[in-house]
Amino acid sequence: MKLSENAILEVVDLHKGFGNNPVLNGIDFEVYTGDVISIIGASGSGKSTLLRCINQLEMPGSGEIIYRGENMLARGVNINEYRSRVGMVFQSFNLFNNMTVLENCMVGQMKVLGRSKSEAHERALEYLSKVGMSAFIKAKPKQISGGQKQRVAIARALAMDPDILLFDEPTSALDPETVGEVLLVMQTLAEEGMTMLVVTHEMAFAQDISSQVFFMHEGKIHERGTAADLFGNPEKAETRDFLSRFRSGRQIAG
């Protein structure tokens, strides 16, 4: 894969194993501005690990993660600055329990980006109202529902003005009734041109918002294509198999 001028992020031959268990077996892809890439696949196929390797919550075994032309796995790279450019939304929200909703969205801006308190406050309010949480700014994370937590987590990530947002199964830990509100926020972001990488089990959602879909199988991107191609006309047997299992509702999510 050649180094492209305008790719924000390039993943080159990424490998990762836990002990003797290979999880990622050579992943290659590029992300351009405005891409919305959904990553689907069975549990254990390496989707979450891939996402966590991208912002180095897991250290990849080998390969390159090139962000704006610079390999982020090289020694001496300021990993904290890189992480502030690549937002992450977790399955389990990971809101800071010792802070209010508002403080959750301010602390990173002030500590990492060095913004003033008033600017951080203003931006936090802007993004919290974008996700419909401006009425809850004084609440603590334990006082709000799962879907609300996830929307705050999205606002927290957005407040950092990231180049890319990574979503790691953002609705998998939610009650069915709160899934919709989170998907709606994500859909709005996608329509506004946010660059997103989404690991998800919500197939209908992936089909609707994605510019590209990756099907992961045994630690590789087994098949990739537009949402229409991959869902409508999958080439590989494993992809068809996975999708049909999913459609018949026998897939065990998680």
Add this chain to the structure above:
Amino acid sequence: MDKFSKLIFDIGKLWESYGNSYLRGISSTLILALVATAIGCLIGFVCGVLNTIPISQNDHPVKRFFLRLVRVVIRIYVEIFRGTPMVLQAVFLYYGLPYITDNALRFSSIWLASIIIVSINTGAYMAESVRGGILSVDPGQTEGAKAVGMSHFQTMTAVILPQALRNKKPQIGNNFIINVKDTSVMFIIGFPDFFAAHRAAAGATFLYFPSATIEMVGYFTLTLAASALLRFLEKKMDGDSSYELVAADPLVMAAGTYSRPERSEK
């Protein structure tokens, strides 16, 4: 009954001549325990933070070596000061310093020496319990902080330590109470605390039991008051448990209402 009125009488006699010295002892004990607990907690928190700096394969080898060294040094510190009696540590340091340096260095003040010894002793206990406190905070909190780009230090001070501290509050109170009692061993290097007052008074009057009674009542009152105060502070710091209910959430919807945009069904 006879014995009891004799005891009361003796205590009265003691208090008449030594009351002030007991009271001064109490205030010294309290100040030493407070200061040493505070410094000890600080040491504990610093050790806890240093101990949990992640070591990554991507770090420079010198940095990795240094981080490992820090962990080993802290380990040794904790094991030594947790594993030997404080009374011996006091003697060891107080007399050891001038011995080794041929009197070039010595503790100029008994207060300074006592504060240092009790502090590093408390620090050794706190280091372990702070480490436990840090580990007890959900790892997701650290990941959340890392994901917005916070450094280890920022993660610790803004997110992890406030939560660890909340879990450690009873432990800190516990340490303070232990220190109120255990500073009594500092009489060995001549620290004028509450227990030292007993030694002076009893040594001069031979009224060992009445003086010990004063001490027992005194120490117990101190620790009882301290634990009541700590409970009160704990409640205060937990803050208000009620909050305003907000009904206006524009995005809340019923189950399965993710609305697909218009598109042609095939």
